Amino acid sequence: MAARLFLALLLSFSFQLCSCAPPWQIMTTGSYMTPEDHERIFLISPDTTFSCGFHRVGTNAFTFSIWYTAVKTVVWTANPYSMVNGYYSPVNIYGSRISLKHNGNLVLTDNNGSMVWESKTSSGKHTIVSLLNTGNLVISDSGNNTVWQSFHSPTDTLLPWQNLTKDTRLVSGYHHLYFDNDNVLRLLYDGPEITSIYWPSPDYNALKNGRNRYNSTRVAFLDDKGNFVSSDGFKIEASDSGAGIKRRITIDHDGNFRMYSLDVSTGNWVVTGQAVIQMCYVHGLCGKNGLCDYSGGLKCRCPPEHVMVDPTDWNRGCKPAFTIGSNQPHEDFTFVKQPRADFYGFDLSSNQSISFKACRDICLNSSSCISFTYKGGDGWCYTKDILYNGQVYPYFPGDNYMKVPKSFNGSASSISKQESLTCRPNGSEIMLGSANMYGMKKDSIKWIYLYVFIAILGALELFVIVTGWCLFFRQSSMPKSMEDGYKMIRNQFRRFTYRELSEATDKFKEEIGRGGAGIVYRGVLEDKKIVAVKKLTNVQHGEEEFWAEVTLIGRINHINLVRMMGFCSEGESRLLVYEYVENESLDKYLFGERSTESLLGWSQRYKIALGTARGLAYLHHECLEWIVHCDVKPENILLSRDFNAKIADFGLAKLAKRDSANFNFTQMRGTMGYMAPEWALNMPINAKVDVYSYGVVLLEIVTGTRVSSGIIANERQMGFPDFIQEAKQILATENINDLVDAKLKGHFDLEQATAMVRIAVSCLGDRSKRPTMDEVLKSLMSYDDEDYHPAYSY
């Protein structure tokens, strides 16, 4: 009772220090704010968008932060790793507070009086602190000069018009977004044991990643239309680009950085752009020895005979369940195979063109070698003494082998399988949901509360929040976050009514295309956006199934894929709404009416080949769920105004009624001439059918003729197999000129053309020998001499 009275006195006392009514517009010297009053006393920006003050992160733990007033999303924190205690005790007469001292220094103190953070300013007694409409907290001196601003010391978030510069970086856990010494914007894992860059792809140099190393400005910012642009040429455009939307760029706890847009109607942040598409490429995600695996949803797991170091925290990885004596003879060891797995980087040695046995012996003979990866095709052997960045790749042409004692009889492997904690089951949903998780919604925060509370008492470590977060997912079966995830998807992606679409297309008047799946109409939505509306003819899916498939496709967002914007499902009608692509499909330009009036130049052809490969590689390898297109052909490759390839109709194979036991030739999708032989042979269909079709398309791009329908080359009618034979011979004799479209009149790049024919021939080979789209893309890219700028990086 006495304490409460005292508190009340204290409250009224703190009001007297500042005459303005709460919340405050400015803070003057001598005034201070305390956690006890955090709900009433805080700074607010003139337009009330942002607030700044004490933010509660645990029962008793507070940070001094800036947040979006409406949704309480924190965008900056003075003390992210050393929260102050909000508990006021008469024993500690101080109480935590943020005060603007008479010398102009803004100081944050804990309840025992120790200083936790300071602005290090000394601008005298006429200093004021104010929060601008941009979300920038500024300290200004008597002459109204800014002496300090929060925009110059970001934490994990960048607001519109806030510059990321050579002196600043965004940090979340062990993950950093920063400008490297070579002027390139990168993501780095900076862990306790290793440091490694994972974005842009460390497999390519800056140029191949579409980055410019020569602009030393080193500045990146988000403009008010949703373009995140960096001085090294990197750019993300928000999928909802346009002014008037509240956005932020945040590096999340999972090491990816994403652009979020606020949906004001629901108060949810929607992901509208991101750096790393496939989460397994984020280094450090599954810790030391851990493997990231995408099959059946994103998850981390331990290799055989290994167990998690800390069952609640994947960042700490796995440890062997056995011990190796220092002088243990190598006869005691054996290897356990991990199919298609590899640990990126940190090789002990690497040798090419050696046998599996030789590779195995090198590792066996070396006491420091604990594992090796062997690629059968070219006999590459990589031995390892430290295992990080482990990943199971769907098409990796090799396997990893873990060295384990022979005496170990595999009892641990079953344990480690069980422990394969799926921190983020059904990957995509959580990826989207993570915004809210860190946004710390009150009802989903209870685990974090617990951990923060413990941490405040003991030593607070960085990974605690991550731990709390994983625990939450594991133990609460996460209905809440799933719900949020779905909400976000719904927001990005609309369900239209039949009437809406009928009006948009003027009662389905203007037909712009016709394919196996249905007829496409041009439409104009209420917001004047031009769209393509596809009326599906062959869908027999039930409402719910259709919904599930379509939302999955709707989530796919890649520059080389035609974006689905929504759907309609009413009664028997099933319609899909797509972005409208300016130019027509590739076939029109290669052999249709446009082939003479506006001939595709060589560099345009090469760009289209590259873009198509990139889109397919994304579908096959990077997508949230791997998708086989099943109908790759020039008719399905649309061209944007600047002749970027955009693949249409992906994912539709899933919508067509298909009974795998009863899958016959007449029911199947695909187009004669582009279909891989296995379609006819009743073999299971996988991504290699697209590789085959891509090979045909590639030849058509080079030759400018309908290779697929039996062709006329050198005035001789040939069947397709003859043509492949001929192409092979031409390759051998290096007489590529004979194959290249005569309409180009010799204006083409010989090296690129040779590479394209060579790749095409390899795509058309036996299924087991066909390359993957990833490999196709890599080899094509190595002949690209233009500086390209992908909107998304791999």
Ligand SMILES: *[C@@H]1O[C@H](CO)[C@@H](O)[C@H](O)[C@H]1NC(C)=O
């Ligand atoms: C105040 O508390 C913090 C953490 O609780 C501790 O690190 C610091 O040493 C304390 N300072 C004083 C002056 O007791």
Ligand SMILES: *[C@@H]1O[C@H](CO)[C@@H](O)[C@H](O)[C@H]1NC(C)=O
């Ligand atoms: C301080 O300067 C800003 C612009 O730099 C201006 O908007 C503001 O009104 C000034 N404040 C005072 C008190 O002069």
Ligand SMILES: *[C@@H]1O[C@H](CO)[C@@H](O)[C@H](O)[C@H]1NC(C)=O
């Ligand atoms: C960001 O940097 C540009 C120069 O690159 C500068 O003109 C602008 O004032 C900076 N913005 C802020 C908020 O510091």
Ligand SMILES: *[C@@H]1O[C@H](CO)[C@@H](O)[C@H](O)[C@H]1NC(C)=O
């Ligand atoms: C470097 O980047 C900045 C910011 O994006 C841009 O304004 C400038 O023109 C670039 N300089 C060169 C030489 O490209």
Ligand SMILES: *[C@@H]1O[C@H](CO)[C@@H](O)[C@H](O)[C@H]1NC(C)=O
């Ligand atoms: C493998 O490469 C290492 C150097 O990395 C070399 O010392 C060793 O002799 C090679 N082993 C074989 C079997 O080729």
Ligand SMILES: *[C@@H]1O[C@H](CO)[C@@H](O)[C@H](O)[C@H]1NC(C)=O
């Ligand atoms: C490994 O050691 C065995 C015997 O200790 C030897 O016969 C073999 O040549 C060695 N292999 C390599 C690759 O060094």
Ligand SMILES: *[C@@H]1O[C@H](CO)[C@@H](O)[C@H](O)[C@H]1NC(C)=O
């Ligand atoms: C092998 O497994 C059996 C039971 O399956 C167990 O009793 C035994 O201890 C194991 N041996 C070793 C060396 O782990």
Ligand SMILES: *[C@@H]1O[C@H](CO)[C@@H](O)[C@H](O)[C@H]1NC(C)=O
């Ligand atoms: C998550 O994925 C699993 C297996 O893929 C599936 O059984 C489960 O229904 C999914 N959960 C949700 C909520 O979609």
